[in-house]
Amino acid sequence: MEYILHPWPWYVSGPLIALVLLVLTLMGKRFGMSSNLRTFCTLCGAGKHSDFFKFDWKAQKWNVLVVIGVVVGGAIGHFFLSEGDTVAISSSSIAQLNDLGFQGAGNEYLPSELFGEMVIVDPKMLFYLVIGGFLVGFGARYAGGCTSGHAISGLSNLQLPSLIAVIGFFIGGLVMVHFLFPILF
Amino acid sequence: MVRSIAYVLIGIFFGIVLYKSEAASWFRIFEMFQFHSFHMYGIIGSAMGLGILQNQIIQRRKVKSFFGEEIIFAPKDPGFKRYMFGGILFGLGWALAGACPGPMYTLVGAGYWSILLVLASAIFGTYVYGIVRGKLPH
Numbered sequence: 001m002e003y004i005l006h007p008w009p010w011y012v013s014g015p016l017i018a019l020v021l022l023v024l025t026l027m028g029k030r031f032g033m034s035s036n037l038r039t040f041c042t043l044c045g046a047g048k049h050s051d052f053f054k055f056d057w058k059a060q061k062w063n064v065l066v067v068i069g070v071v072v073g074g075a076i077g078h079f080f081l082s083e084g085d086t087v088a089i090s091s092s093s094i095a096q097l098n099d100l101g102f103q104g105a106g107n108e109y110l111p112s113e114l115f116g117e118m119v120i121v122d123p124k125m126l127f128y129l130v131i132g133g134f135l136v137g138f139g140a141r142y143a144g145g146c147t148s149g150h151a152i153s154g155l156s157n158l159q160l161p162s163l164i165a166v167i168g169f170f171i172g173g174l175v176m177v178h179f180l181f182p183i184l185f
Numbered sequence: 186m187v188r189s190i191a192y193v194l195i196g197i198f199f200g201i202v203l204y205k206s207e208a209a210s211w212f213r214i215f216e217m218f219q220f221h222s223f224h225m226y227g228i229i230g231s232a233m234g235l236g237i238l239q240n241q242i243i244q245r246r247k248v249k250s251f252f253g254e255e256i257i258f259a260p261k262d263p264g265f266k267r268y269m270f271g272g273i274l275f276g277l278g279w280a281l282a283g284a285c286p287g288p289m290y291t292l293v294g295a296g297y298w299s300i301l302l303v304l305a306s307a308i309f310g311t312y313v314y315g316i317v318r319g320k321l322p323h
Contacts, residue, residue, distance in 0.1 A: 014206075
């Protein structure tokens, strides 16, 4: 039980994600989280504004069920399978984050400067959350998939488009962390 | 009904793994893009490596689905621009928000309410893409 309560190492987590991919594949489905964002747009009536959202969302019902499960799984992982929520990142990352103003680095799961309650009265941080989320949603649909659809599922199928997308993910991420973080934070 | 329960259970399992692996932690994403730890590369790399192996076995042995149907691996549409440009925009957001779509749902369950703002923005971003996609290079 103690092993379960501690953070899971990569060599346990990675194979378990491969197991999720295997079970979904054997159920005849394609693993991908971001396509649900499109489904939610359709459910909100976005089909009136763009044909992109006019699709048979019922064919995606299975994926919405998976997402409902992911929410429940996050709750179970946090409230029942963890003793505290510190993330032991490397000391060099902690030092850099402290310099950027993230004081809780190494002691919390998400930075309270960005995700804590006080963010409500911090327009700058609120704006970053909105921009970050917007880019994830816009970029995922533009690229036709996110980390699960391209990096896990697509690369596992040896898809060249997924390799291009993953290279793009990294270009964007590296630019953000190395060049934009020192300006933004 | 049985299938529906199976999908929810798969999701619960995936959500637990995302939380417990710390792949849903903003800090792990920062650390990954700083190349300060092998952790995230190990997760994605081992999932991918095993994924290639199992998909090859399924394809070569023509393994049928649980429901006796043929398993089809539909190739992605060929192209470069949409994958590169879309990928870069996604990467910028991934590093800033510290979460891609799977972890966003995980964090909602874990009770980090501010992630709902990120998730709503991601849905809005998807909506805007649907509106302007005709004007974008693909």
